[in-house]
Amino acid sequence: MTETPLLVLASASPRRRDLLAQIGLVPDRTDQPDIDETPQPGELPRPYATRLAQEKAALVAGRTAEPALILAADTVVALGRRILPKAETRETARDCLAKLSGRRHTVITSVALCPSPAWTEGRATLRTVETAVAFSRMTDRQIDTLLDAGDWQGKAGGYALQGHAASFIRLVLGSPSAVIGLPLFETAQLLRGQKRGCTEHWIS
Numbered sequence: 001m002t003e004t005p006l007l008v009l010a011s012a013s014p015r016r017r018d019l020l021a022q023i024g025l026v027p028d029r030t031d032q033p034d035i036d037e038t039p040q041p042g043e044l045p046r047p048y049a050t051r052l053a054q055e056k057a058a059l060v061a062g063r064t065a066e067p068a069l070i071l072a073a074d075t076v077v078a079l080g081r082r083i084l085p086k087a088e089t090r091e092t093a094r095d096c097l098a099k100l101s102g103r104r105h106t107v108i109t110s111v112a113l114c115p116s117p118a119w120t121e122g123r124a125t126l127r128t129v130e131t132a133v134a135f136s137r138m139t140d141r142q143i144d145t146l147l148d149a150g151d152w153q154g155k156a157g158g159y160a161l162q163g164h165a166a167s168f169i170r171l172v173l174g175s176p177s178a179v180i181g182l183p184l185f186e187t188a189q190l191l192r193g194q195k196r197g198c199t200e201h202w203i204s
Contacts, residue, residue, distance in 0.1 A: 005119045010060040010072035015162075019182045025191075033059040033072070037086075045078035049110040050128055057114035057124075067119035069194060073182050075109045077157030087158035090147055096158030097146060097165075102137035104171070105157070106130055109178040113190050125190050129183040131174030133161070138168055 009016060009027035020027065033056040039048050056072035064070065077084040079099055087093035109129050115122025138146075146152065151163035159165035161172070161179045177184040 005115070005122065006064075006066055006068035008060060008064060008068050008070045008116075010056045010070050013181055015181045016073065019177055019180060019184060020187075022177075023184050023188055027071070028068075031060045031064070031070075035059060039083055043083075044081055045076045045083050045106070045108050046128060046130070048083055049074050049076040049108045050112075050126060053110035053112040054114070054126060057112040061114040061116045064116040065118060066116065067122075068116040069119065069122050069191075070114045070116065071111070071187070071191075072114070073109060073111045073187075075107060075156050075178070075181050078106045078108055079103070084157045086154055086156050087152050088154065090152075093147055093152040093155075093158035094143060097135075097138065097143045097152075100135045100157060100159070101143070102135060104132055104134040107133055107157075107174075107179045109175075109181065109183055111183060111187050111190060113194070122194060125193060127183070127186040127190055129175050129178040129186055131172065131176075131178050133169060133173075133179060134171035135165075136168050136170050142168065 006028040009030045010033050012030055012032040035055050037052060052074035053072050057070045061070045084096050085092055087096055111127050113125045146164055149164040151160045152158045161169065161176060172179065175183045
C-alpha cells in the first residue's frame with residue numbers, strides 16, 4: 001500500500017477541476033462515471049442529489065485498483081419539489097429559464113468521498129449543501145440573449161452562475177461555489193476529516 005492514496009475526481013467537469021484548483025487541489029486523475037441520472041418515481045431533489053453523488057463515487061471506487069479516495073459531486077436545481085433538468089437542448093434551457101424568471105429556487109449540491117477497496121484506512125463521507133438563488137424577471141428577449149451566449153449547455157436548470165446569467169441573478173444566499181458545482185468549504189472539511197497524514201498531502 002502506498003503511504004498516501006491517490007485523489008481521484010469522479011467527474012470530467014472542467015468547472016470542478018477549476019474549483020479544486022482555487023484551494024490548491026489537483027486530482028491525481030479524473031474518471032467520469034457513466035450512470036443513469038433519471039430521477040426515480042417520486043424522488044425529491046435532495047435525496048436525488050445525494051444518491052447520484054454516492055453512486056458516482058462508489059462506481060469509480062469499485063474500478064480503482066490502487067489505494068485512492070474518490071471525490072464525486074452532483075448538483076441539482078430545484079424549484080420547490082421539482083427537479084429541473086440539465087439543459088441539453090435550447091428548448092429545455094428556455095423552459096428552465098422561463099420557470100426561474102422572477103423566482104427564487106434552490107441549488108442542492110452533494111459531495112461524496114469514497115475510498116477504493118485497496119485503501120482500507122479511508123472512510124466514506126457525504127455532505128449536502130443547499131443555496132438559495134433568485135433571478136430577476138426576464139423578458140423573452142433577455143432569455144433569448146442568454147440562450148445565444150451558449151453557456152447553458154449541460155447545466156442544471158439551464159444556466160451557469162459564472163456565465164452570462166449572472167447579470168440577472170439578484171441573490172445568492174449560501175455557497176456560490178456549490179452553485180457552480182462544488183462547495184469548496186465543505187469539500188475541504190471532508191478531506192481534512194480523512195486519515196491524518198493524507199490530509200496534509202491533499203489540503204492544509
